[in-house]
Amino acid sequence: MATIEDVAKLAGLSRTTVSRVINDQPYVTEEKRQRIIQAMNDLGYVPNSSARRLRSQRTETIAVLLPRLTNPFFGNLIEAMEEKASEWGYQVIVCQTHDSKKKEMDYLQLLKTKQVDGIIMASLVNDWEVVEPYLESGPIVFCNEYMDESCIPMVHMDHKQAAYEATVHLLEQGCKQIAYVTGGPESHLSKERRKGFTSALSEYNLPFIEDMTIDWAMDVSDGQKVFHMISNEFTQVDGIFTGSDEVAAGLIYEAASSDWRIPDDLAVVGFDNQMLSLLMVPSVTTIEQPVKQMADKTVEVLIQQLLHPGTLPAQKYVFPHQLLIRNSTKRKKLSIQ
Known part of the structure; x- marks a missing residue:
């Protein structure tokens, strides 16, 4: 197995110079660096990455x-x-x-x-x-x-702006009673989305109804539960903003099983443009992030x-x-x- 000394000997340079190249340190000319790299390739020398990490404390x-x-x-x-x-x-x-x-x-x-x-x-x-x-x-x-x-x-x-645009879209479709469904309500991101949601309602002179806020909905099964909450407790709801395509998919699936028409009875917006949002019937209106x-x-x-x-x-x-x-x-x- 080749050693650092073998590399130095073949390159015709000192062990210190070889070490500088291996550890990507300055003060080595490009000509010497290339000689060392060529010697390493010829000998099949592989630097000890663990030792390098210890020396650099990385x-x-x-x-x-x-x-x-x-x-x-x-x-x-x-x-x-x-x-x-x-x-x-x-x-x-x-x-x-x-x-x-x-x-x-x-x-x-x-x-x-x-x-x-x-x-x-x-x-x-x-x-x-x-x-x-x-x-x-x-x-x-x-x-x-x-x-x-x-x-x-x-x-x-900009999650605030994204939530605003999604909510305005629901309002433009004629929705008057829109439920707000979120994941972790205490995160800054969720708070920003809520600001965008309430801003859109205010622009259309509609109140934000706290009772129609549903927290800790994160996946498909949560979306199914959300639908049953809507259908049993908030039957006046005609639009839903969700913070997840998974939640939207679970909600749409359960609504179809209960003979609700999407979007005529209930319009649904998801978030993230996951593949699931395209596969659902109907396909899910969503926010795409880069x-x-x-x-x-x-x-x-x-x-x-x-x-x-x-x-x-x-x-x-x-x-x-x-x-x-x-x-x-x-x-x-x-x-x-």
């Missing part, structure tokens, strides 16, 4: 905190992040919090104990002042989630913070969304986007 690992991986949105986000991170020589570990404050804090300890180099938070359960001290141990970047009072980079779309672009930017921003600590501003990167109008809301002739 793990070359990023942790991504999210509520649950079973949500296709987060599955797609992780896939894109892992692909981008590998281009930089980093690996990604997934940490599911299940919206638990304790689990979120436990995973943040990975940064404090130097088990990961940085953290991406795709959700936030705790208050920011609880999370902020961990910045002393390494960089944190928000993706999808965001909070104005935080002092870290944030990559997201998942890959957001994932790529988040990884890039985090790694730049690792490479240049303390030199980059805490910017906001807001990506555009799109309201895709489909059959679950089309009560009159509208073009499908």
Whole structure:
């Protein structure tokens, strides 16, 4: 097995120079760097990555905190992040919090104990002042989630505006009694969507009815339960804004089983443009997020913070969304986007 000394001998350079190239350090000319790389290739020499990590005190690992991986949105986000991170020589570990404050804090300890180099938070359960001290141990970047009072980079779309546009669309279809269905109501993201929802109602001189708010609906089975709540307790509801295509799909499926007509009896809006939204009958009107672009930017921003600590501003990167109008809301002739 080839050693670093063998590489140095074949390249005709010192062991120190070879070590500098292996550890990607400066002060080596490009000509010498190429000689060393060629010698490594000729000898089949592979640097000991574990030793390099110990010397640099880096793990070359990023942790991504999210509520649950079973949500296709987060599955797609992780896939894109892992692909981008590998281009930089980093690996990604997934940490599911299940919206638990304790689990979120436990995973943040990975940064404090130097088990990961940085953290991406795709959700936030705790208050920011609880999370902020961990910045002393390494960089944190928000993706999808965001909070104005935080002092870290944030990559997201405008959830308030997206919810506003979706609600206005329901109102334009003639809906007068619109229920608001959300996941974790305490997250900043959910609060922003609620602001957009209430803003649209106010613009149409309609009140926000707290009783028609349903919290902690996250998947298909929750959507089925939501329908039964609507059909038994809120029969006046003629439109629903949901924060998930899964919830919308469960709701539509159960409505069809009960001989409700979608969208004539009940218009439904989902969120995230998951494949499920296209497969449903009727297809689900939804908000599309640019998942890959957001994932790529988040990884890039985090790694730049690792490479240049303390030199980059805490910017906001807001990506555009799109309201895709489909059959679950089309009560009159509208073009499908």
